[in-house]
Amino acid sequence: MPDNDVILAVDTIHATYNHAITALHGVSFEIRRGEILALLGANGAGKTTTLKAVSNLLPAERGQINAGTIRYDGADVSRRKPGDLVRAGLVPVLEGRHCFKSLTVEENLIAGGIGRSGRRAEINQDLERIYAYFPRLREKRRTLSGLTSGGEQQMTAIGRALMSRPRLLVLDEPSMGLAPLIVQDIFQTLRKLNRETGLSILVAEQNSAVALRYADHATVLENGVSVLAGAAADLRQREDVRAFYLGQSTAGQQPSPAAKPTHLHAVA
Numbered sequence: 001m002p003d004n005d006v007i008l009a010v011d012t013i014h015a016t017y018n019h020a021i022t023a024l025h026g027v028s029f030e031i032r033r034g035e036i037l038a039l040l041g042a043n044g045a046g047k048t049t050t051l052k053a054v055s056n057l058l059p060a061e062r063g064q065i066n067a068g069t070i071r072y073d074g075a076d077v078s079r080r081k082p083g084d085l086v087r088a089g090l091v092p093v094l095e096g097r098h099c100f101k102s103l104t105v106e107e108n109l110i111a112g113g114i115g116r117s118g119r120r121a122e123i124n125q126d127l128e129r130i131y132a133y134f135p136r137l138r139e140k141r142r143t144l145s146g147l148t149s150g151g152e153q154q155m156t157a158i159g160r161a162l163m164s165r166p167r168l169l170v171l172d173e174p175s176m177g178l179a180p181l182i183v184q185d186i187f188q189t190l191r192k193l194n195r196e197t198g199l200s201i202l203v204a205e206q207n208s209a210v211a212l213r214y215a216d217h218a219t220v221l222e223n224g225v226s227v228l229a230g231a232a233a234d235l236r237q238r239e240d241v242r243a244f245y246l247g248q249s250t251a252g253q254q255p256s257p258a259a260k261p262t263h264l265h266a267v268a
């Protein structure tokens with residue numbers, strides 16, 4: 001019986017590229033409605049592959065899911081086209097920000113609403129809602145995206161996703177290449193959206209410090225396997241976990257494998 005409180009259930013997925021390169025071999029986690037879940041892990045741990053699997057974008061990269069299941073709202077995502085998933089509220093913002101650089105910020109936002117009602121009044125209402133969350137975008141609405149800062153491009157990419165009225169927002173490394181204050185600003189806005197609208201969020205991050213500050217729960221990936229899961233507040237406080245899995249060793253040296261922590265909640 002699917003649990004109605006769970007918006008996304010990822011169960012022991014295995015994934016390869018070109019039927020040859022194994023990227024994931026046992027990733028599991030669940031997101032409850034209205035929750036922010038951070039997917040943490042080092043470079044190459046499999047975060048992006050997991051997000052693409054969730055959004056059914058792997059086939060476009062010659063990627064395959066070989067085992068396991070992913071259910072969004074109880075339904076198998078592999079049977080639905082990425083566009084249908086967006087219409088159903090599962091909206092990805094993948095790495096690289098992908099703004100149309102020769103369009104203005106506002107034109108970029110409007111482009112995100114394609115596929116739903118094109119009524120001008122409704123679009124304006126949604127734009128206002130997005131500008132209320134991202135006041136910098138209102139200031140830059142007439143500026144070409146290519147001339148805006150990295151942080152503003154990230155905000156535009158998130159704003160564009162919001163035009164699709166998501167219920168689950170899937171974000172890949174929103175902090176990448178941005179100054180700490182901007183990163184904080186973006187995460188604060190995501191938290192506000194989550195609190196005020198009940199938006200569920202799956203966010204992959206290498207910046208575990210900031211992700212754990214704003215997430216409810218976190219899952220850590222290591223070499224394509226989910227090795228640890230727990231409440232963000234618990235993970236944040238455990239020095240051993242931070243040092244071993246999150247690369248935050250204060251001593252500036254690699255912790256010894258013997259010091260590997262007992263799992264808060266080991267994932268099979």
Ligand SMILES: Nc1ncnc2c1ncn2[C@@H]1O[C@H](COP(=O)(O)OP(=O)(O)OP(=O)(O)O)[C@@H](O)[C@H]1O
Binds near residue numbers: 017041044047050061
């Ligand atoms: N298009 C692809 N074709 C072949 N192998 C790939 C492809 N994309 C990723 N991989 C491989 O899959 C594994 C997982 O990569 P993935 O990009 O999911 O990790 P990540 O945790 O998101 O890392 P990063 O932070 O660098 O994006 C890596 O070994 C990577 O080399």
